[in-house]
Amino acid sequence: MADMQDGKFVHDATTAPRSDRVLPLFSLKGKTAIVSGATSGIGLAVAQALAEAGANVAIWYNKRKDEAEQSAADIEMEYGVRCRAYQVDVSSYPAVEAAIDHIARELNGRLDVFVANSGVAWTKGPMLDGPIDMYSDVVKTNVDGTYFCARAAGLHFRRQKKEGTTLDGKPLDPPFTTGSFIATASMSGHIVNVPQLQAAYNASKAAVIHLCKSLAVEWVGFARANSISPGYIKTSISEFCDEETKRIWKDKIPVGREGEPNELKGAYLYLASDASSYTTGADITELQVDNAIRAIQQKKPLPEIDFTIHTMEDGTQVSTLERVCKDVQAPAMYKPSDEQFFEDETRQKPNVQFLKQHFYREGRLTEEQALWIIKKGTELLRAEPNLLEMDAPITVCGDVHGQYYDLMKLFEVGGDPAETRYLFLGDYVDRGYFSIECVLYLWALKIHYPKTLWLLRGNHECRHLTDYFTFKLECKHKYSEAVYEACMESFCCLPLAAIMNKQFLCIHGGLSPELHTLDDLRNIDRFREPPTQGLMCDILWADPLEDFGQEKTTDYFLHNHVRGCSYFFSYPAACHFLEKNNLLSIIRAHEAQDAGYRMYRKTRTTGFPSVMTIFSAPNYLDVYNNKAAVLKYENNVMNIRQFNCTPHPYWLPNFMDVFTWSLPFVGEKITDMLIAILSTCSEEELREDSSATSPGPVSPSLPSASSASGQDPDSIEFKRRAIKNKILAIGRLSRVFQVLREESERVTELKTVSGGRLPAGTLMLGAEGIKNAISSFEDARKVDLQNERLPPSSEEVQKQHDEERAQALERAAREAEQDKKLQTLSRRLST
Structure with missing residues (x-):
């Protein structure tokens, strides 16, 4: 019943x-809508409009599954909402009721909008000549179907x-204001069509219009009911009409054509949204749409805008002075005090729980605090032997490569360091952009758990690689060169290998021709930079052969052409070493693996894998798509235990700020604008000038008086030449900015496959080849x-970088010199 008392409507029954502001009123974000008859035509256009406004949509069909x-799949992909297709017979009330209940449960437990668009056309001419069955079909779909949909x-x-709740009893979010029922009627509900005779269809659409007007009264307080009466719209429902009939239609239409379904989207969206909160019982006809458009075009000036308030797409207002994405933690903008940094008043151990969260929010320490962790860790590492020995249970981890957020996931998978013994095989830094956080946190854990957490050296823990890749740059950007130097000293103290449970040799790289017994490892002088050859180099750089276990050579060791140093070692070399030293297997890191690990061929004596590779950096460099x-x-x-990558904050290459990165873009646009301002003549004029000034064959001659006068700064010739040279200089500058702009544009594409540094040849070759090549781990x-x-x-x-940049700039200058438009422009402005 309507909200009435004594035959009068209750005052203020709605809000x-x-x-x-108008645009937020059209948002349907988080709401659920159903559109019947939505396989094509008006129904499909309406479903697209509601989805574009943010609604989850169910489209009903009869036959064309x-x-x-x-269509539903296309809507989901295009608009990013949920959309499903359901086969429903609208002439059956039980089917309609069951379908609506099912859809409401499946799509957020609610229903906000129902568009009754199913309809059947009358195609049999005069009533007296048409079959009764046809009449029944028209009425069952157009009248009964609309009534059933409205009731359910x-x-x-x-x-x-x-109740203000979903079907599951949860609070509705966004809150429910009023429902919206929209029926597709027709202009035929207002007029008698000539020459297209369709009495049954006209009567059915008139009934739909009056049904909605009646429901508007009955549903006051909880829903609005409206209808839309389109004119002649180009859909399948009118395909039976002949061209002569359509020509007569066009004679009666002011714009002289049939309408398109997309032209009705605005009317349906208006009635579906809160923009029509004061519209119920209305029938929108073409005239009303014209009036609405005219009103929009003649609207009053916008009110003064408060720029400290921003209205989101769903109508939510937020302050521009506060953080909008409150579910994403703001970066830590402060450096901790010593009270926060140390675990207790003794100041012997850092607060690892605080550091974990502080680094996770991209927080930094003071330089003194960072140096304290590194130097304290260095003391512990220096006291350890080259070859560590530890018992099980233990968790062995491979390369980390500056992926701090994945390191946190590693500890979730592997266990709390307070309760779990860990052995890391090296490569904590480079390639990733959070290397210093990895070092500081792991060194802090080492200080806390010196007897249960061990760190080995990898090939990247050296001055040469950290200078070539990102770690040195990162230390200088986030802290100072003093922190970098402290790290270099600490890296030289890292142990080189470990014996786990007296069964497994754990190293970063692999075997060496100089490695015969474990004593060879104990006798290495590790407190230095790794050499480019020899035992220390090999245990950091060596790899198993790619065809390990199926070698076509009898050599134990082959030159490692992939690394450019050290060796590949073979299956026989591994078996010989294991048997000689009474070991079970070699556990190493050093190589990215698609699954995060690789088991190599088993030994003949033990049946255990002779070599195992562990890699603990998932989605390495953000492009490998590997597991860890x-x-x-x-x-x-x-x-x-495998795990996938964790989202992390983004850094521009080489820790650039966005202003530095964007300057080439700005420079190119400014020079383009300057050339455009100077180009005051048309293309035709330029062509005429070019032909008029094209020099004919010139024969050698002695210097003339005119050429001599060209050297005089006060002469007209000298000034003309100066103007011409300035124009050409602007052109060269434009080409240079173009080169730099392309570099900035492509460096983001290249950084992940080049360790964050612009690789050699970028200016000359660009990034397209690499961009197009990467599609899999391999x-x-x-x-x-x-x-x-x-x-x-x-x-x-x-030297290589300077040479390539010089070549690129030379090419830019050459292109400017050869630019016909610039040459013609310089001639015109210097005459």
């Missing part, structure tokens, strides 16, 4: 939307307004292979 399901939807609207793994060994049982590995080599010296890198 107006709170927003005084494949087409309807494809209205029950949901009324319950939601009364840790190895847990306990009770003589070895388990591999592709990424092949593209990145050059960065797995021992890098050239910094002097060689700088």
